[in-house]
Amino acid sequence: MVVTRFAPSPTGYLHIGGLRTALLNYLHARKSGGKFLLRVEDTDRSRHNEEAVKAILDAFEWVGLQSDDEVVRQSERDDIYRKYIDELLESGKAYRCYMTPAELEELREEQKNRGERPRYDGRYRDFNGTPPEGITPVIRIKAPTEGSIFVYDKIKGDIEFRVEDTLDDFIIARADGTPTYNFVVAVDDHLMGVNEVIRGDDHLSNTPKQIVIYEALNFPIPNFYHVPMIHNEQGRKLSKRDGATDVMEYKRLGYFPEALLNFLLRLGWSHGDKEIFSMAEMLELFDPSTISKSASIYSKEKLDWVNSEHLKLKPLEEFSQFGNLEIVALVRDRCNTLLDLEREVNKISEKPVEYDSKSLKKHFKETNQKLLTEFLEEIQSGENLESSFQKVLDSNGVGMAKLAQPIRIALVGTAQSPSVIDVMKILGVDEVIERVEALLKR
RNA sequence: GGCCCCAUCGUCUAGCGGUUAGGAUCCCAGGUUUUCAUCCUGGUUACAGGGGUUCGAAUCCCCUUGGGGUCACCA
Numbered sequence: 001m002v003v004t005r006f007a008p009s010p011t012g013y014l015h016i017g018g019l020r021t022a023l024l025n026y027l028h029a030r031k032s033g034g035k036f037l038l039r040v041e042d043t044d045r046s047r048h049n050e051e052a053v054k055a056i057l058d059a060f061e062w063v064g065l066q067s068d069d070e071v072v073r074q075s076e077r078d079d080i081y082r083k084y085i086d087e088l089l090e091s092g093k094a095y096r097c098y099m100t101p102a103e104l105e106e107l108r109e110e111q112k113n114r115g116e117r118p119r120y121d122g123r124y125r126d127f128n129g130t131p132p133e134g135i136t137p138v139i140r141i142k143a144p145t146e147g148s149i150f151v152y153d154k155i156k157g158d159i160e161f162r163v164e165d166t167l168d169d170f171i172i173a174r175a176d177g178t179p180t181y182n183f184v185v186a187v188d189d190h191l192m193g194v195n196e197v198i199r200g201d202d203h204l205s206n207t208p209k210q211i212v213i214y215e216a217l218n219f220p221i222p223n224f225y226h227v228p229m230i231h232n233e234q235g236r237k238l239s240k241r242d243g244a245t246d247v248m249e250y251k252r253l254g255y256f257p258e259a260l261l262n263f264l265l266r267l268g269w270s271h272g273d274k275e276i277f278s279m280a281e282m283l284e285l286f287d288p289s290t291i292s293k294s295a296s297i298y299s300k301e302k303l304d305w306v307n308s309e310h311l312k313l314k315p316l317e318e319f320s321q322f323g324n325l326e327i328v329a330l331v332r333d334r335c336n337t338l339l340d341l342e343r344e345v346n347k348i349s350e351k352p353v354e355y356d357s358k359s360l361k362k363h364f365k366e367t368n369q370k371l372l373t374e375f376l377e378e379i380q381s382g383e384n385l386e387s388s389f390q391k392v393l394d395s396n397g398v399g400m401a402k403l404a405q406p407i408r409i410a411l412v413g414t415a416q417s418p419s420v421i422d423v424m425k426i427l428g429v430d431e432v433i434e435r436v437e438a439l440l441k442r
Numbered sequence: 443g444g445c446c447c448c449a450u451c452g453u454c455u456a457g458c459g460g461u462u463a464g465g466a467u468c469c470c471a472g473g474u475u476u477u478c479a480u481c482c483u484g485g486u487u488a489c490a491g492g493g494g495u496u497c498g499a500a501u502c503c504c505c506u507u508g509g510g511g512u513c514a515c516c517a
Binding site: 007008009011041042043101104112115116117118119138151153156159160161162165166170171173174175176178180181182185200201202203204205206226228229231233235236237263266267268269270272273274275292293294295296297298299301302304305306308312331332333334335344359363399400401402404405408414415416417418419420 | 443444445446447448449452453454455456464465466467468475476477478479480481509510511512513514515516517
């Protein structure tokens with residue numbers, strides 16, 4: 001059974017890039033009846049932030065990606081980590097290091113000056129003497145000192161990291177006793193039964209460290225899939241300055257969760273020429289081993305288009321919150337987002353508060369006004385809307401636009417709207433009379 | 443800077459030794475709508491550069507260049 005996870009650190013909201021990673025994990029697990037798990041990475045107590053946890057969970061709820069189990073919180077698992085750290089200490093695979101942060105810093109400076117890679121020099125690796133006074137030690141893992149660590153990545157292929165230039169005896173527990181990231185990731189993934197790890201390729205260079213932990217603890221190594229990053233339109237890392245990176249922002253902007261997911265999935269993955277995917281189709285067709293190796297760039301235009309496609313595919317009934325469904329049916333083809341939809345519906349259902357000056361100038365000349373007045377008289381005399389319209393055109397021998405455009409302006413305030421006849425029918429005679437009179441009297 | 447990853451239209455991508463290099467988006471033009479949008483038709487635009495291997499390279503190898511990531515008692 002495939003077990004995957006998404007493990008955000010609660011530093012703020014759910015990031016759009018994180019959502020994509022989560023989606024890929026979710027799809028991969030669920031399509032084969034496996035499990036998708038959520039884990040909050042908050043080992044650093046100064047970083048624990050309950051509000052952020054809630055924000056992230058809310059976002060997951062909105063997009064509909066649900067964890068198949070209780071959300072795991074690392075801050076509540078100190079005992080577990082302690083146990084494994086003790087185990088490593090006892091078996092001699094880890095050791096206490098009494099170097100102070102200042103000493104460490106000094107060492108790094110020296111190494112840098114010599115043009116070497118900054119790394120811990122292993123001075124306490126085989127220490128047997130009496131520990132220096134007044135120093136609470138950190139715990140370091142005994143990493144291999146030579147050879148290579150191989151990562152067999154299902155997306156990137158086999159990657160060799162030479163121990164010499166990638167590893168040192170890194171810290172697995174801080175002086176305050178809390179475990180560090182690379183250690184808890186390995187422990188938790190194993191304990192949670194995670195056997196397929198899909199994550200951003202910014203984690204690729206962490207992987208050798210985690211493999212060191214897996215091996216020290218005799219845990220089986222999971223399959224790794226390192227997915228490329230999403231960049232901004234300048235080809236750089238997506239940052240807050242690039243507009244909406246908070247998933248919930250997309251809700252406010254009127255996007256459908258499925259459309260956002262659809263868009264995100266197509267960044268780095270494709271299935272033939274298919275562009276629009278329902279959740280069921282995503283689940284059916286997704287295969288993580290076919291994710292592309294190169295980074296992709298976020299494109300708002302494409303998202304808008306994907307959202308508009310989803311908007312057109314939804315059953316009409318889903319939009320009753322926006323008002324008259326006949327109006328919704330009339331305007332939804334001209335919308336990208338729900339915000340657009342709301343605006344377009346209102347444009348018809350509410351009386352215009354002002355008239356577009358350009359439209360007036362072009363379509364509210366003398367003849368237009370005369371035709372419009374005639375039209376008003378016809379409908380006031382009890383003639384129905386459609387025949388009144390036709391009658392005025394026929395008796396004056398003019399084309400439809402001469403009358404349709406001023407009616408549009410009267411109805412919605414601009415010369416752009418769906419079919420005037422359709423709009424008038426929905427509005428009804430009384431409302432049409434009111435709006436036409438309002439324009440003529442202005 | 444060391445290490446690692448990556449490289450096809452502006453963007454998302456197809457291609458996995460032989461294709462007129464395909465689709466989508468964006469943009470432009472035409473048609474439909476006597477409006478706008480939708481929709482339909484058409485069009486512009488790509489294999490980063492240089493070496494190999496091969497009868498044949500976008501596809502395989504090497505180098506260069508460019509971009510990204512990572513180097514914490516952060517995750």
